Amino acid sequence: MTRFTRGAGLLAxxxxxxxxAARAQDxxxxxxxxxxxxxDLAGGELRFRLQLDGAEGVLCNAGTCQPFSAVTGVPGAAxxxxxxxxxYAAAIRARVLGDSLVGFYRNVxxxxxxxxxxxxxxxxxxxxxxxxxxxxxxxxxxxxxERPSPRVIELRATERGLEGTIISNxxxxxVFWGDAAEGSFDMAHxxxxxxxxxxxxxxxxTLRGTFHAGLRTQTPFVAVRSTGRxxxxxxxEVVRADTTGPFTFAFPSVDGTMVSSxxxxxxxxxxxxxIFGTWCPTCHxxxxxxxxLYERYRDRGLEIVGMAYEVTGDSAVDGAIVxxxxxxxxITFPLLLAGxxxxxxxxxxxxxxxxxxxxxxxxxxxxxxxxxxVHAGFYGPATGTAHEALxxxxxxxxxxxxxxxx
Amino acid sequence: xxxPALILLLPTVAVAQAPPELAAERADFARWLQTAxxxxxxxxxxxxxxxxxxxxxxxxxxxxxxxxxxxxxGLLRLSLESADGSRGVPRNRDVSLGAEWRLRVTGxxxxxxxxxxxxxxxxxxxxxxxxxxxxxxxxxLEPPPKRASRRMLGLDxxxxxxxxAGTWVGHVADQDxxxxxxxxxxxxxxxADLMIFFRDATNGRGxxxxxxxxxxxxxxxxxxxxxxxxxxxxxxxxxxxxPCPAQWPGNAIDSAxxxxxxxxxx
Numbered sequence: 001m002t003r004f005t006r007g008a009g010l011l012a013x014x015x016x017x018x019x020x021a022a023r024a025q026d027x028x029x030x031x032x033x034x035x036x037x038x039x040d041l042a043g044g045e046l047r048f049r050l051q052l053d054g055a056e057g058v059l060c061n062a063g064t065c066q067p068f069s070a071v072t073g074v075p076g077a078a079x080x081x082x083x084x085x086x087x088y089a090a091a092i093r094a095r096v097l098g099d100s101l102v103g104f105y106r107n108v109x110x111x112x113x114x115x116x117x118x119x120x121x122x123x124x125x126x127x128x129x130x131x132x133x134x135x136x137x138x139x140x141x142x143x144x145x146e147r148p149s150p151r152v153i154e155l156r157a158t159e160r161g162l163e164g165t166i167i168s169n170x171x172x173x174x175v176f177w178g179d180a181a182e183g184s185f186d187m188a189h190x191x192x193x194x195x196x197x198x199x200x201x202x203x204x205x206t207l208r209g210t211f212h213a214g215l216r217t218q219t220p221f222v223a224v225r226s227t228g229r230x231x232x233x234x235x236x237e238v239v240r241a242d243t244t245g246p247f248t249f250a251f252p253s254v255d256g257t258m259v260s261s262x263x264x265x266x267x268x269x270x271x272x273x274x275i276f277g278t279w280c281p282t283c284h285x286x287x288x289x290x291x292x293l294y295e296r297y298r299d300r301g302l303e304i305v306g307m308a309y310e311v312t313g314d315s316a317v318d319g320a321i322v323x324x325x326x327x328x329x330x331i332t333f334p335l336l337l338a339g340x341x342x343x344x345x346x347x348x349x350x351x352x353x354x355x356x357x358x359x360x361x362x363x364x365x366x367x368x369x370x371x372x373x374v375h376a377g378f379y380g381p382a383t384g385t386a387h388e389a390l391x392x393x394x395x396x397x398x399x400x401x402x403x404x405x406x
Numbered sequence: 407x408x409x410p411a412l413i414l415l416l417p418t419v420a421v422a423q424a425p426p427e428l429a430a431e432r433a434d435f436a437r438w439l440q441t442a443x444x445x446x447x448x449x450x451x452x453x454x455x456x457x458x459x460x461x462x463x464x465x466x467x468x469x470x471x472x473x474x475x476x477x478x479x480g481l482l483r484l485s486l487e488s489a490d491g492s493r494g495v496p497r498n499r500d501v502s503l504g505a506e507w508r509l510r511v512t513g514x515x516x517x518x519x520x521x522x523x524x525x526x527x528x529x530x531x532x533x534x535x536x537x538x539x540x541x542x543x544x545x546x547l548e549p550p551p552k553r554a555s556r557r558m559l560g561l562d563x564x565x566x567x568x569x570x571a572g573t574w575v576g577h578v579a580d581q582d583x584x585x586x587x588x589x590x591x592x593x594x595x596x597x598a599d600l601m602i603f604f605r606d607a608t609n610g611r612g613x614x615x616x617x618x619x620x621x622x623x624x625x626x627x628x629x630x631x632x633x634x635x636x637x638x639x640x641x642x643x644x645x646x647x648x649p650c651p652a653q654w655p656g657n658a659i660d661s662a663x664x665x666x667x668x669x670x671x672x
Contacts, residue, residue, distance in 0.1 A: 042623050042624045111562050112435055113435060113437075146555070146570070146589060216600075216624065217597040338493075339493050
């Protein structure tokens with residue numbers, strides 16, 4: 001079944017029940033439950049799941065769910081509900097039409113607001129076993145005719161259906177979810193901020209398709225089966241670091257105290273500096289890895305410090321968001337408010353780094369405070385073996401630096 | 407009888423006929439223009455950035471009234487020095503300059519633009535022609551003869567590397583038209599619209615003299631929909647601080663496309 005077929009079905013349902021809206025004091029009671037939701041992009045239907053319960057709710061993409069910052073009614077519109085995503089300065093606003101929700105997803109860019117039609121009906125999307133023909137690793141070239149750039153596409157079969165990701169020089173695009181049948185596939189990633197979809201069809205030995213971003217952007221790609229030879233430039237070669245002196249920093253923590261590289265807690269320690277943002281999906285995937293490293297090596301002399309680049313630049317607003325992030329992952333190392341985020345790999349956000357900085361970027365300092373290694377980006381669990389290899393590399397790096405002595 | 411004639415000359419801001427989706431989009435855009443901290447109406451400064459920019463007394467003309475600070479392009483990064491210390495400045499995102507002032511650095515290194523925002527000043531409700539279903543046109547995109555890209559101004563006055571995506575061929579306002587299309591990235595995102603910057607017979611007679619932008623919507627294959635009801639002004643139409651893009655050669659429609667955003671002159 002294609003996405004368009006599914007979409008037509010859902011629209012028919014919405015149209016058939018468009019008469020009496022749920023008339024409650026507050027639409028939140030009427031929307032409680034599980035929803036199969038979709039954004040209508042120019043290139044097809046991007047599917048995700050919603051679970052709503054009063055003032056709370058989560059948005060789910062593949063096996064990963066994240067909470068809305070608030071679920072509210074709308075004063076003067078008893079049939080409307082707003083699903084707020086404060087971390088991303090975005091929201092879904094929808095009307096209850098019988099047993100459907102119809103509305104818009106909205107975020108704000110530098111050129112004005114961007115809206116994408118949204119709809120949902122009750123229930124869950126079926127998990128269909130994906131066709132085996134496309135499963136595996138593909139070396140892709142995006143935009144081959146106008147401006148070629150390399151990517152790797154991973155497609156995997158799971159109990160939830162097709163899952164996978166796209167990997168660029170600086171990291172992956174998070175977990176995608178969808179299905180694959182008869183030589184074609186579609187899968188999507190929507191976390192409240194990034195609106196991505198990948199569709200493709202097998203043409204002989206070549207995979208041809210389109211990467212969709214936002215409402216209208218469509219970037220063509222071609223891909224061939226990976227031969228195992230490197231197709232991407234390793235992230236560690238993308239970022240250069242100044243290693244002539246100790247890496248220094250001084251920023252306020254989310255608790256309001258100043259934290260500096262001169263503080264006693266970092267003296268003679270191996271230190272990991274993690275540059276992140278709560279708005280960055282890949283950072284949500286690297287956070288558990290940082291927590292695990294800290295638990296494993298803290299007693300042997302590892303310290304970690306997270307530097308958050310947030311959305312507003314207002315310490316009260318950003319501090320609250322980062323504290324929520326800290327609590328979500330059970331982070332016990334300090335998190336600092338380092339600035340306003342870039343959102344891309346193009347930021348020049350640290351004094352002793354050069355090159356495009358990805359979110360997250362992980363910087364390893366030896367016991368003298370000098371940069372010994374920089375890893376831009378993070379291979380999340382969606383990348384499978386690349387994820388495992390990266391975690392192993394992080395552990396070996398930390399153990400090597402700890403073993404250097406003082 | 408002068409009174410009825412005057413009524414005919416008033417700008418039409420009819421949005422009632424527009425489909426609900428377009429009406430909501432227009433209302434959202436109007437609200438953003440009038441209230442958003444990053445609205446073009448809030449911009450007080452928009453200039454190419456070289457190495458240093460000084461805010462506050464004795465600083466850059468136009469920025470003397472801001473809190474004292476210096477924006478610098480160092481060897482490795484952009485930084486902002488102020489009484490609160492030094493901090494890194496990311497690109498494409500707004501940074502607070504204290505009080506009501508915000509700073510945004512856009513574009514690549516060596517070709518950066520600094521925009522400074524204050525309170526939204528004298529915002530105008532944008533005007534639109536009445537919705538016209540006949541200018542929602544599906545056409546084809548002919549690929550370019552060879553790969554080409556060039557630096558060009560986006561609708562926000564920021565220079566980007568646009569890649570030539572081809573020629574859109576369709577029938578608009580009783581005329582067969584061929585319009586050049588560039589894929590123009592939106593800095594800080596993975597998005598890149600297929601854009602047309604066009605002129606038509608309404609320019610200076612209801613619409614902005616420099617022309618208007620239109621983003622194509624893919625319809626599958628090489629089919630692309632141009633909805634001229636969604637033609638929008640470059641930021642220079644709202645605020646003279648923003649530079650206007652140069653006309654794209656050949657992108658002139660002889661007839662009047664009375665659809666999309668109008669120009670309500672100051």
